[in-house]
Amino acid sequence: MTNDRERQQKQGTGGMVGDLLRAFVDRIERLEEEKRTLSEDLKEVYAEAKGAGFDAKALRALIRERRIDPDDRAEQESILDTYRAALAGWERTPLGDAAERRAAE
Amino acid sequence: MTNDRERQQKQGTGGMVGDLLRAFVDRIERLEEEKRTLSEDLKEVYAEAKGAGFDAKALRALIRERRIDPDDRAEQESILDTYRAALAGWERTPLGDAAERRAAE
Amino acid sequence: MTNDRERQQKQGTGGMVGDLLRAFVDRIERLEEEKRTLSEDLKEVYAEAKGAGFDAKALRALIRERRIDPDDRAEQESILDTYRAALAGWERTPLGDAAERRAAE
Amino acid sequence: MTNDRERQQKQGTGGMVGDLLRAFVDRIERLEEEKRTLSEDLKEVYAEAKGAGFDAKALRALIRERRIDPDDRAEQESILDTYRAALAGWERTPLGDAAERRAAE
DNA sequence: ACTGAAGGCTGCCCGC
DNA sequence: GCGGGCAGCCTTCAGT
Numbered sequence: 160m161t162n163d164r165e166r167q168q169k170q171g172t173g174g175m176v177g178d179l180l181r182a183f184v185d186r187i188e189r190l191e192e193e194k195r196t197l198s199e200d201l202k203e204v205y206a207e208a209k210g211a212g213f214d215a216k217a218l219r220a221l222i223r224e225r226r227i228d229p230d231d232r233a234e235q236e237s238i239l240d241t242y243r244a245a246l247a248g249w250e251r252t253p254l255g256d257a258a259e260r261r262a263a264e
Numbered sequence: 265m266t267n268d269r270e271r272q273q274k275q276g277t278g279g280m281v282g283d284l285l286r287a288f289v290d291r292i293e294r295l296e297e298e299k300r301t302l303s304e305d306l307k308e309v310y311a312e313a314k315g316a317g318f319d320a321k322a323l324r325a326l327i328r329e330r331r332i333d334p335d336d337r338a339e340q341e342s343i344l345d346t347y348r349a350a351l352a353g354w355e356r357t358p359l360g361d362a363a364e365r366r367a368a369e
Numbered sequence: 370m371t372n373d374r375e376r377q378q379k380q381g382t383g384g385m386v387g388d389l390l391r392a393f394v395d396r397i398e399r400l401e402e403e404k405r406t407l408s409e410d411l412k413e414v415y416a417e418a419k420g421a422g423f424d425a426k427a428l429r430a431l432i433r434e435r436r437i438d439p440d441d442r443a444e445q446e447s448i449l450d451t452y453r454a455a456l457a458g459w460e461r462t463p464l465g466d467a468a469e470r471r472a473a474e
Numbered sequence: 475m476t477n478d479r480e481r482q483q484k485q486g487t488g489g490m491v492g493d494l495l496r497a498f499v500d501r502i503e504r505l506e507e508e509k510r511t512l513s514e515d516l517k518e519v520y521a522e523a524k525g526a527g528f529d530a531k532a533l534r535a536l537i538r539e540r541r542i543d544p545d546d547r548a549e550q551e552s553i554l555d556t557y558r559a560a561l562a563g564w565e566r567t568p569l570g571d572a573a574e575r576r577a578a579e
Numbered sequence: 580a581c582t583g584a585a586g587g588c589t590g591c592c593c594g595c
Numbered sequence: 596g597c598g599g600g601c602a603g604c605c606t607t608c609a610g611t
Contacts (some may be wrong), residue, residue: 183313187327190306197299198587201292206598208288217448219589221456222292224449238427239434245492246431246499282455289456307608319560320609324585325553343535350529393523397516397537404512408603411505418498429605432502517592530593534601582611589604595597 209215224232314320419425434442524530 179316180318183309183316183318183323184327184330186309187306187323188330190302190309191327191331194299194302194306197295197302201295201299204288204291204295211284211288213285213288213452214448216589217445217452218288218292220445220449221452222289222296224453225289225293226296235427235430238424239430242423242427242431242495243434245495249496249499279455285452285455286459289459319556322553322556322560325556328585329553343532343539346529346532346535350532389526390528393519393526393528393533394537394540396519397533398540400512400516400519401537401541404509404516407505407509407512411502411509414498414501414505421494421498423495423498426605428498428502432499432506435499435503436506580611583609585606585608587604587606589602591600591602593598593600595599 205215205218208218310320310323313323415425415428418428520530520533523533
């Protein structure tokens, strides 16, 4: 009988592994659901902040800045400064070229 | 008046705006921390499952499948509806038939 | 015959709309393929730059910085500075709390 | 010459590294510009299709379907393979049967 | 340590 | 003009 086979798969002696698997799936899905809820809460807070007159983009930038390690940030900034310096005076970009071509059409 | 608020934000007169900002930052960072905790929990569960003999990759595939499946039915319906709308007035044309067959797959 | 019906759908009088649709699909897929090729080229260039000793992350940051409008960037930086100032001295973050709790375990 | 002195100061020894960096930046920005152009072309094609009476959303869905379909078969195969691997040693258990049926859907 | 995938985040485009 | 949906980018993580 199909149902017996089903029940065996889910509950029988051989189903212990299945029970274990289902337990894991359950835990995972609960955790994911909680994460999803938090993401929504976060979205709400940003919306609220925006409603209070704060710039959401800047607020996100602020949070990001606070999140990352100050040392790492300094390191990255330092490298970036070096590159910026290496390109100093180099305003002739492909993007500029394209804009000129576009204007010439 | 908006300008007063602007000036307050920039000068910190009374710090009320600063307090508000701090409150938002605090709420955001708490929520993010909770999310981070859940991500770690999730990672642990996967590790535990792996320790129990389950293949993590397959487990993830299973979870993903279960996650998208419910939406998927709705999505398929939605696409089907959209196709019907896109083909409005052509339903009796061969193209309409082809689209319907495609959507029905 | 099924094949004739197929051919009608694809090539017959009633298939003119189908031809048009297929032409659009063809153009779109060609353009997407070209985009994909460029993405791969880009990836190669970054890999090459990395091989030449440049920091890929910083390089991307540099490119991003050059891409956005200088005025917009200044505006964002200005707002960010304002927020930073409003939070000055506020180092007590949830993340910090969590770290302390973690250390206490 | 003043410019040479300037450039030396900003780029370091001989400016060779700076030149190299500029070359990379140039290549990257050109590729990105080409991508941007293609994106615009794509947008135009969609607009044109819309003008011809096609529903843009449905068209995008169609393209997406065609794009993922080839991969999809491979992906499905891959998942199936993964499941088989995950269940190695349990194939003769009820769980194995269930997993195989699930993967076969 | 690096590479390839997976997931989350951000910016863009459309519809309301 | 704005909020939602979607595509692309970035980051992180498992695997080699």
